[in-house]
Amino acid sequence: MSFLFLPKSDGTYDRLPVTPENTRKYIESIPLYRDDDDPLFWSQDRIREMQDQSFKRQMEWVWDGHDYYKRVFAEQGIEPGDIQGLDDLEKLPLTYKKEYMAEPDSFKLKPSEPTLYDWDFEIAYTTGSTTGMPTPFWSTIHDVHGVWQLLFRGIKIGGLPPNARLMNLFPLGPVPHIGFFRARDIGIMGVGFSSSFGATGMTYPEFPVHRSMDYxxxxxxxxxxxxxxxIASFMRRLIMKAEAEGRDFSSTLHIQALGEACPQAMREDMKRRLQNMGAEEPFVSNSYGFTEMQGAMPECDDFSGCHDPAPNLYFFEIVDEETGRRLPDGERGLICITHINRRGTVLLRYIVGDLGAITHETCPHCGRNGVRTVIAVGSTYATRTSELVNLKGTLINPEILRDEVANTRGVKEYQIIFTKKDPDDPYSLDELMVKVSPEEGFDMEKLEQEIQTRLITAVEMRPRVEFVPMEEIYDPTVALKAYRVLDMRPRDE
Ligand SMILES: [Zn+2]
Known part of the structure; x- marks a missing residue:
C-alpha cells in the first residue's frame, strides 16, 4: 500500500494510509499544497465548465494558426461555429500517430500574434513508433509552465514528503526523452526536494559522460x-543486483516505475527485495504517461487508477476502435487525448496507441475528482494496440499473457515469443513460447506446469516453456527496457 508522508515539526514524518480524510490533512500540512487552487478538488461540473472554456480558446488558437487542422477542417466542411464545446468534439476526426508523424511541423501552432511565451522552450521526441523514427514534439515557454504545474500536482498526488531525496534512474538517452527530463523537473517542482542522477544510458564515445549501473x-x-x-524493468534489475551485493537501500520510500506496465507480481517482487535491503514498506507505483501529455498520471494508492493531474491541460476520451465514438466510463477502448491549453504542438482527439478505460467517479482512495484511468487488463492500466496478435488463427491480447506469466511465483525474468514450430518453415504451425529465468531454488518442473496451466486457462494455448539465464532475456547494459513480447514469425507481405 501507499502512504501519505505527513511532515512533522522535527523534520521527520508520519506515514498515513491513503484516505480522503488523510489526503485533506496532508494537503493542509504543506502550505504550497494548501494554497494551490487544485481543480482535482472541484466538483465534476466545475472541472468540465473550466475545460469547455479552455477548449473554446484552444479552438480559436487552432483556427488562427494550426496548418494541419485548418486544412482537414476545410476538407471536411467543418466551420468555427460547429465546435462550441467538448460535447462537439465528436464532430472532429480522430488524429492518428501516422498523421502526426508524417508532418509534425504542421501540428505546431503558428500564432499570428506571438508573445515571448510562444517561443520554443524545448523539443521532446516520441519514440516507440513502428517506423522507429523519433517525431519532434514542440513545447513553448507557455507549455512548459503548464507542465511544471502538472508535475507539482502529480507530486502532491503521490503524497511524498517535503524535502525528499530523489533519484532519477531514467537513462540519459541520445534523444531527449520525456522520462529523464521530467524526472529532473520533478526535482525542481517538489517541495524542497534534492535530486541525484544515475546518468546511465547509451554511451557516446566522443564524450564519455554516461555512467554505470554500479555508479x-x-x-x-x-x-x-x-x-x-x-523505467520499471531497469529499476528491477538494479534492485536485484543491489540485493545480491547486500547494499543498504533502507531509505527507499517510494518508487515510480514508469515507461511500461508494472504488474502486481513485479511490484511485489521489487518491494520484497527492497525490504531485504532494509526498506520499510516501500511503495512501488506504476504511473501512466506518454510524450504527448508531457508527463504522467500517478496513482494515489496501489491500483487506485492513474489520476490526470492536469484537467486544465488535457481532455481524455475513450473511443471505440471501429467507429471512433466516445465510450462510456469503464469501457475499454482507444485512449484519446485533446490538448485544451497548448501553444506548441497541438493535437485534437489524438489516438495515443494504447487501449484502456477511464472513470470520472470521485476517487474512493483520495477523494479527488477529474479523470482516472482504471485497470484495463489483469493488473495493468493500458495495453499497446499494435500488440494485438493473431496466433493460431485466434486474436489474442499479449497483455493477458504478460500479466499471467509476470504474476507466476518463481518467475524472475520472462519473455513471451510467438514463433513457428519449425522456424525454417514459414507455413508450419504457430507456436507460443515462454522463456523463463527462474528464481533460485524453485522447482522448475512445477513452474513449467503452472505457467502452462495459467496460459491454457487464459488463452486456451499450451506454451513451450524454456529456462534460460536472465541476461538472455534482458541485458540492462544494452537495452533501455526488457522486451516482454516478441513476434518472431516471418511477416506476411
Ligand atoms: Zn485517488
Missing part, C-alpha cells in the same frame, strides 16, 4: 535516496 547504486546508497523514478 547509480552507489548514488542511491550514499545519498540515501527516498524516491526513485525510472
Amino acid at each position: 547509480a547504486m552507489d548514488v542511491i546508497e550514499n545519498s540515501k535516496a527516498q524516491i526513485w523514478l525510472g
Whole structure:
C-alpha cells in the first residue's frame, strides 16, 4: 500500500494510509499544497465548465494558426461555429500517430500574434513508433509552465514528503526523452526536494559522460535516496543486483516505475527485495504517461487508477476502435487525448496507441475528482494496440499473457515469443513460447506446469516453456527496457 508522508515539526514524518480524510490533512500540512487552487478538488461540473472554456480558446488558437487542422477542417466542411464545446468534439476526426508523424511541423501552432511565451522552450521526441523514427514534439515557454504545474500536482498526488531525496534512474538517452527530463523537473517542482542522477544510458564515445549501473547504486546508497523514478524493468534489475551485493537501500520510500506496465507480481517482487535491503514498506507505483501529455498520471494508492493531474491541460476520451465514438466510463477502448491549453504542438482527439478505460467517479482512495484511468487488463492500466496478435488463427491480447506469466511465483525474468514450430518453415504451425529465468531454488518442473496451466486457462494455448539465464532475456547494459513480447514469425507481405 501507499502512504501519505505527513511532515512533522522535527523534520521527520508520519506515514498515513491513503484516505480522503488523510489526503485533506496532508494537503493542509504543506502550505504550497494548501494554497494551490487544485481543480482535482472541484466538483465534476466545475472541472468540465473550466475545460469547455479552455477548449473554446484552444479552438480559436487552432483556427488562427494550426496548418494541419485548418486544412482537414476545410476538407471536411467543418466551420468555427460547429465546435462550441467538448460535447462537439465528436464532430472532429480522430488524429492518428501516422498523421502526426508524417508532418509534425504542421501540428505546431503558428500564432499570428506571438508573445515571448510562444517561443520554443524545448523539443521532446516520441519514440516507440513502428517506423522507429523519433517525431519532434514542440513545447513553448507557455507549455512548459503548464507542465511544471502538472508535475507539482502529480507530486502532491503521490503524497511524498517535503524535502525528499530523489533519484532519477531514467537513462540519459541520445534523444531527449520525456522520462529523464521530467524526472529532473520533478526535482525542481517538489517541495524542497534534492535530486541525484544515475546518468546511465547509451554511451557516446566522443564524450564519455554516461555512467554505470554500479555508479547509480552507489548514488542511491550514499545519498540515501527516498524516491526513485525510472523505467520499471531497469529499476528491477538494479534492485536485484543491489540485493545480491547486500547494499543498504533502507531509505527507499517510494518508487515510480514508469515507461511500461508494472504488474502486481513485479511490484511485489521489487518491494520484497527492497525490504531485504532494509526498506520499510516501500511503495512501488506504476504511473501512466506518454510524450504527448508531457508527463504522467500517478496513482494515489496501489491500483487506485492513474489520476490526470492536469484537467486544465488535457481532455481524455475513450473511443471505440471501429467507429471512433466516445465510450462510456469503464469501457475499454482507444485512449484519446485533446490538448485544451497548448501553444506548441497541438493535437485534437489524438489516438495515443494504447487501449484502456477511464472513470470520472470521485476517487474512493483520495477523494479527488477529474479523470482516472482504471485497470484495463489483469493488473495493468493500458495495453499497446499494435500488440494485438493473431496466433493460431485466434486474436489474442499479449497483455493477458504478460500479466499471467509476470504474476507466476518463481518467475524472475520472462519473455513471451510467438514463433513457428519449425522456424525454417514459414507455413508450419504457430507456436507460443515462454522463456523463463527462474528464481533460485524453485522447482522448475512445477513452474513449467503452472505457467502452462495459467496460459491454457487464459488463452486456451499450451506454451513451450524454456529456462534460460536472465541476461538472455534482458541485458540492462544494452537495452533501455526488457522486451516482454516478441513476434518472431516471418511477416506476411
Ligand atoms: Zn485517488
